[in-house]
Amino acid sequence: EDTLEEEPVMYIGLDSHGLVNTAPRYPVDTLLDLCTGSGVQALVASRYASQVTGIDVNPRALRFARFNAQFNNISNVTFIQGNLYQPLGKQRFDIIIANPPFVASPEQALRFRDGGDNGEIVLAEIITRAAAHLNANGRLHIVTDLVDVADYQRKLQHWWQGEPTDSLVLQTADRDAMLFAVPHVHQAFGQRFHDYNTELANWLDNLQQMPQPVAINFGYILIHCHTDKTRPSSYYTRTIHNPSQPIDTQVGDYFRQRQLINAPETQPLQLTINPHIRFRVDSDTCGITTDITLFSPTSAYYTHYQIDDTVFQTLQAIATRNISIVSSADIAKQPILLDLLHKGVLSLHKTSSFATSDTSIINLQASQPTSISGDCKSAPSPSAIQEQATATTPTCLSSYCR
Ligand SMILES: C[S@@+](CC[C@H](N)C(=O)[O-])C[C@H]1O[C@@H](n2cnc3c(N)ncnc32)[C@H](O)[C@@H]1O
Known part of the structure; x- marks a missing residue:
């Protein structure tokens, strides 16, 4: 049963498409899709993972996701209602994929969008608890706004609680406070100019309260655990165009190259x-x-x-x-x-x-x-x-x- 009063389910956005096009598709046994919404990530992943689990807090989203699985004749995906990892106990996965609510927002009007004042409340929890739910050589693939992209090496070091990793942060272009806030404040119908201005001022104030002036970027955080005890964690960030076509092979190559760069000197x-x-x-x-x-x-x-x-x-x-x-x-x-x-x-x-x-x-x-x-x-x-x-x-x- 579906009623209009229930909260909306996330549409398939540029972030949904972007993550589908960016996350490397390694054939694996188990994959977890956190914040599954319509189930789009889980359903695409069902092609390369034998068993997929999708989790969302919104019961309506799960009805959409189950419908979408049936509609596409996909039977290797299970959808569970819950708060991030909470329904999983100690279960571990080969890959975790997530499109969390990541917008730095002064309001909590939309659960699929608003990620707290700095946009990182759900993101930080996903990363902090990921290692406890990943198998050896596990991989974490996330799409998110990047609030102050230059600070992500430090943030990842702070959040990550596991073995050494290779981390790749892919960024697009910076948006200043105004460019970032306007699309979130604009409403399609019946918005009065005064209300628009008040809301815009709230959003701009929220960004100004951050410790230093920030530009908000958009992109992808890709973290691959490695079991080679002889080499430390690595971090690299680079700029891409947000992909409307797959770039997952090139992203996968980045991690393969990381291993080859550390090959023994005797290896030509x-x-x-x-x-x-x-x-x-x-x-x-x-x-x-x-x-x-x-x-x-x-x-x-x-x-x-x-x-x-x-x-x-x-x-x-x-x-x-x-x-x-x-x-x-x-x-x-x-x-x-x-x-x-x-x-x-x-x-x-x-x-x-x-x-x-x-x-x-x-x-x-x-x-x-x-x-x-x-x-x-x-x-x-x-x-x-x-x-x-x-x-x-x-x-x-x-x-x-x-
Ligand atoms: C940005 S949408 C992503 C939807 C879909 N995965 C996609 O790529 O289009 C974020 C989703 O996270 C869900 N969500 C928000 N907070 C959550 C939480 N604490 N635990 C699980 N799901 C959550 C929302 O209900 C929403 O469906």
């Missing part, structure tokens, strides 16, 4: 350029190169990167196989090479032997700026790889549900 590794990547070289009227840009016309996993000439030459050498076989020790000495690997521009693959002619890598130091007289501009900036922000961040339509 082949270095290749990701086939999605293209170069664009811009010159001024004097024929002097002004910008070299790396980009992908097809994959939302990449933004644009400005690179300097040294990096460009090295990438060309890799593309033409003049440099291809390396060891993990070579990589460790080269922060720029590491950054290109973490950004997915380069990939490592295990190979059988070192070929002596292949083993040297150009020393990838950032080059000095070249000053050029006359009207022509100077050569590309000395900073080796500049990641450019994406143009947009998904906007919430939740105010239409009120």
Whole structure:
């Protein structure tokens, strides 16, 4: 039975689509979908996990989720009502996936949206208690607003209560307080101007009460436990376009590359350029190169990167196989090479032997700026790889549900 007075069930939003497109799809036995809502994440996961459990506090959401499972003829998903991990006892899973209420909000009008004043009440609890519900080598995949994205390494260290992990935070573009608040305050019908202004002021005040001025980003937190006691936890953050097409393979590759970077020095590794990547070289009227840009016309996993000439030459050498076989020790000495690997521009693959002619890598130091007289501009900036922000961040339509 369904009545209009009950709280709304979350629509399939850009965050729902984004998590479906971003979370790596490893074939596993068990998967937990926290905050399941309509069940969208659980139902997609039922294709790669043998047994899926979906949990939500909202009983109406569970009716929608069960209907959606039946409608799609999916029988390996169980939906349970409850507060996060509470109905599970000590049960553990191979993957936990979550799209929690994550909006930093001065109100609790919508349970699927409002995540407390700083947006992190449910998020923090999910991460803090995750390790107790994950199997060895377990994985946690979350979509969320990122309140003060620069602080997430510290936040994750504080929240996470388990074994070492590799953590990847994917961010889109920052929204300032106004850009963030307006879509949440706007109502589709019957809103008086005075009420709109009062509500907007509440939302802006809420953000101003935070310890320091924040920009609110949107993105994904991906945490993979690892059992290699010889290496510590790692953290990396990078910019993507919010994906409307799958990027789960590239995200999965990031974690595989993390392991290869730590391969024994005796393991020969082949270095290749990701086939999605293209170069664009811009010159001024004097024929002097002004910008070299790396980009992908097809994959939302990449933004644009400005690179300097040294990096460009090295990438060309890799593309033409003049440099291809390396060891993990070579990589460790080269922060720029590491950054290109973490950004997915380069990939490592295990190979059988070192070929002596292949083993040297150009020393990838950032080059000095070249000053050029006359009207022509100077050569590309000395900073080796500049990641450019994406143009947009998904906007919430939740105010239409009120
Ligand atoms: C942003 S929606 C996500 C819905 C769906 N997973 C998706 O990706 O579209 C958040 C969901 O979390 C549920 N929720 C909020 N607080 C919760 C809690 N403490 N425990 C379980 N579910 C919760 C809400 O009822 C809502 O369905």
